Amino acid sequence: MMSSTKSVFRWWWIWQSEKIEEWLEEQERQGWHLMEVKPNLMRFYFQKGEPRTIRYVFDYQTEVNDDYIMLYEDAGWEPLNNGKHSWYLWRKPYEANKPESRPEIYSDIDSIIQRNNRMKRTLIIVGLVLIPSMVMGITAQLLWQVRLAFIISYVFIWILFIYGISRLSAQNRKLRSRSVSSRH
Structure with missing residues (x-):
């Protein structure tokens, strides 16, 4: 059943x-x-x-x-x-x-680009906010193994954020080129 x-x-x-x-x-x-x-x-x-x-x-x-x-x-x-x-x-x-x-919520390409830019801004802000917590986490630890674990964790997180920002930027470039080619 x-x-x-x-x-x-x-x-x-x-x-x-x-x-x-x-x-x-x-x-x-x-x-x-x-x-x-x-x-x-x-x-x-x-x-x-x-x-x-x-x-x-x-x-x-x-x-x-x-x-x-x-x-x-x-x-x-x-x-x-x-x-x-x-x-x-x-x-x-x-x-x-x-x-x-099939309905679309965005009426034009510029609206999608603006949405992507809002997401990029959020990723950048969160990434920047992580810097002080990383510094505090690293300096508060006496063991080098724990410091290394902090560094590796934050580097991984920043790589994800940078990847996300680059994906959103690539989407925006693709949308812009599609917009330009559709005007001609």
């Missing part, structure tokens, strides 16, 4: 929001309806039902007012777990036999 609910832990990086959106849409096509997302945005709860075609979009916003929420709700988007760690998850049904009707 198959369970009518499931909980899935799915790791994803902020520069991969499109992949997690596609995965959520595939879950809907298989009849697993998203009911809840935990605040860490990696634990998803589903309930079994009829397959449906739903567009999911994660939007990263650091400053939101009521107009932002109203704009998307008026356009037929349903909010899910909005505002957890500046991420807003939206969904909207569309007709499966009309893939061209």
Whole structure:
């Protein structure tokens, strides 16, 4: 007997929001309806039902007012777990036999680039905030092995942040070139 609910832990990086959106849409096509997302945005709860075609979009916003929420709700988007760690998850049904009707939350390429820049800024700020804690952690330790472990841990974290920033920058370059080529 198959369970009518499931909980899935799915790791994803902020520069991969499109992949997690596609995965959520595939879950809907298989009849697993998203009911809840935990605040860490990696634990998803589903309930079994009829397959449906739903567009999911994660939007990263650091400053939101009521107009932002109203704009998307008026356009037929349903909010899910909005505002957890500046991420807003939206969904909207569309007709499966009309893939061209798949809704987009961003009206233009510049909006996507701005979203990517907000994520890059956050990664840079968090990376810079880690510097004093690393210095304090290293200087407070008497054992060189613990100091080395701190250094290795922070270097790994910074490599991830730099990789994320470079991925977002690459996405922006690709979007800009697509925008330029579509104008000609």
